[in-house]
Amino acid sequence: MRSGSIARSRFLLAGCFWLATAAGAIAQPQRLALVGGMLLDGYQVPPLHHAAVLVEGDRIVAVGRAAELEIPADTEVVDTRGRVMLPGLIDLHAHLAVLGHGEYGRWFSWLDEEGVDVEDVMEISARQLLLAGVTTAVDLGAPLEASLAVRDRIARGEVAGARMLMAGPWITRRVSFWPENYQIGVSSPEEASAAVERLADAGVDVIKAWVGLTREDYQAIADTANRRGLRVHAHVYAPDDVRNALEAGIHVLTHAGSAGTPPYEPDLVRDIVVAGRPVVITGAHRVWVFPATLDFPERLQDPRLRQDLPPAMYEELQRSFTDFHRLPYFQTTDRQMFFGDASLGQWIEAGAVMGMGTDSGTPLNFHTEALWREIKAHVDLGMEPLDAIAAATRIGARILGMQADLGTVEPGKLADILVVDGDPRFDITALARPVLVVKDGRVHQR
Numbered sequence: 521m522r523s524g525s526i527a528r529s530r531f532l533l534a535g536c537f538w539l540a541t542a543a544g545a546i547a548q549p550q551r552l553a554l555v556g557g558m559l560l561d562g563y564q565v566p567p568l569h570h571a572a573v574l575v576e577g578d579r580i581v582a583v584g585r586a587a588e589l590e591i592p593a594d595t596e597v598v599d600t601r602g603r604v605m606l607p608g609l610i611d612l613h614a615h616l617a618v619l620g621h622g623e624y625g626r627w628f629s630w631l632d633e634e635g636v637d638v639e640d641v642m643e644i645s646a647r648q649l650l651l652a653g654v655t656t657a658v659d660l661g662a663p664l665e666a667s668l669a670v671r672d673r674i675a676r677g678e679v680a681g682a683r684m685l686m687a688g689p690w691i692t693r694r695v696s697f698w699p700e701n702y703q704i705g706v707s708s709p710e711e712a713s714a715a716v717e718r719l720a721d722a723g724v725d726v727i728k729a730w731v732g733l734t735r736e737d738y739q740a741i742a743d744t745a746n747r748r749g750l751r752v753h754a755h756v757y758a759p760d761d762v763r764n765a766l767e768a769g770i771h772v773l774t775h776a777g778s779a780g781t782p783p784y785e786p787d788l789v790r791d792i793v794v795a796g797r798p799v800v801i802t803g804a805h806r807v808w809v810f811p812a813t814l815d816f817p818e819r820l821q822d823p824r825l826r827q828d829l830p831p832a833m834y835e836e837l838q839r840s841f842t843d844f845h846r847l848p849y850f851q852t853t854d855r856q857m858f859f860g861d862a863s864l865g866q867w868i869e870a871g872a873v874m875g876m877g878t879d880s881g882t883p884l885n886f887h888t889e890a891l892w893r894e895i896k897a898h899v900d901l902g903m904e905p906l907d908a909i910a911a912a913t914r915i916g917a918r919i920l921g922m923q924a925d926l927g928t929v930e931p932g933k934l935a936d937i938l939v940v941d942g943d944p945r946f947d948i949t950a951l952a953r954p955v956l957v958v959k960d961g962r963v964h965q966r
């Protein structure tokens with residue numbers, strides 16, 4: 521992908537997708553039935569055994585026992601006997617513009633040098649998410665035009681990918697070393713409010729509030745977002761930021777507690793629980809990625825990465841993994857791990873409303889596995905598997921305000937259904953083994 525091929529790189533990547541899509545997706549049937557497997561519908565109730573789910577177009581129209589459900593003659597039937605069906609998963613915090621490269625600075629300059637269009641990267645990421653069973657994801661920080669273009673291409677079915685909700689650039693008082701078009705720097709509540717208006721006018725789905733923001737900034741962002749019908753996800757760690765975001769009515773507290781600091785004061789945790797304010801901790805990449813990679817560095821050469829990425833991109837990722845323990849990103853991982861259990865545990869014990877988000881795409885945190893790892897981290901710390909699955913489905917949909925369309929397998933909902941090998945109630949790693957993924961009534965598989 522050096523100079524001569526720069527102009528073609530977008531075309532070539534797009535070509536890859538069409539091949540992959542042609543191989544991975546079965547043409548949309550008028551009617552689809554998934555028949556015979558056990559159904560976990562997204563509620564915390566016992567499963568429906570030997571179930572059938574009937575889909576027409578992009579919607580679920582009937583759910584029942586396979587023996588009792590009438591399946592019209594012209595229906596494409598997919599045998600799910602011996603498998604488990606559940607709602608498609610929802611990742612509330614992903615970054616499509618990165619896909620696990622070790623170092624952000626190097627990644628963005630590599631994209632520039634090679635002339636790679638960030639939209640191509642975002643489409644690879646969205647497809648990885650989909651094939652990992654993530655049918656809906658929220659991107660919390662990427663260039664505005666690219667975000668909307670990728671979201672819309674996926675929505676039109678032109679590329680296979682998770683249904684995306686896009687934040688576009690985040691709003692911050694401290695502009696970081698990420699490229700300029702990933703962030704909107706503000707220095708007053710008025711500017712923060714104007715930034716929300718601008719993003720809303722452009723057509724984003726959510727607002728991401730990043731760092732250095734005052735209580736008044738959060739208030740301005742939340743008020744403007746409410747007026748525009750958008751929800752705000754705030755990146756908060758410091759207790760004061762969490763308190764300010766909570767009291768300003770910020771809708772989702774993301775990362776809270778996972779950055780290597782001791783658990784919060786009980787008052788703060790209790791107030792969040794009482795308010796029913798959702799917490800999305802993005803914990804697994806803080807506590808799992810580094811030790812797992814020390815133990816099994818071979819995970820970095822996961823064949824799925826080689827399969828999904830153009831060769832030059834794969835090689836650049838591999839280069840970035842050399843001596844990964846020296847990467848700036850991991851210099852505070854020891855503190856994150858030291859406090860990891862307590863930080864995540866405080867929300868589980870207190871009974872907070874929790875959604876699942878992964879920060880997937882951050883260094884060594886691949887879209888191919890981030891969400892089931894996050895769910896497993898919650899289960900390992902005492903969350904009931906059914907509760908963890910609900911957090912990643914039904915509750916995630918509620919957090920997005922999309923519960924009328926997403927999050928459960930029941931008539932009237934969009935047909936987003938994951939079929940896995942094994943019962944995740946007893947072995948949550950079954951979520952790592954998607955047999956097929958249905959999104960909007962279309963079947964996808966790796």
Ligand SMILES: [Zn+2]
Nearest residue numbers: 613615660879
């Ligand atoms: Zn993030």
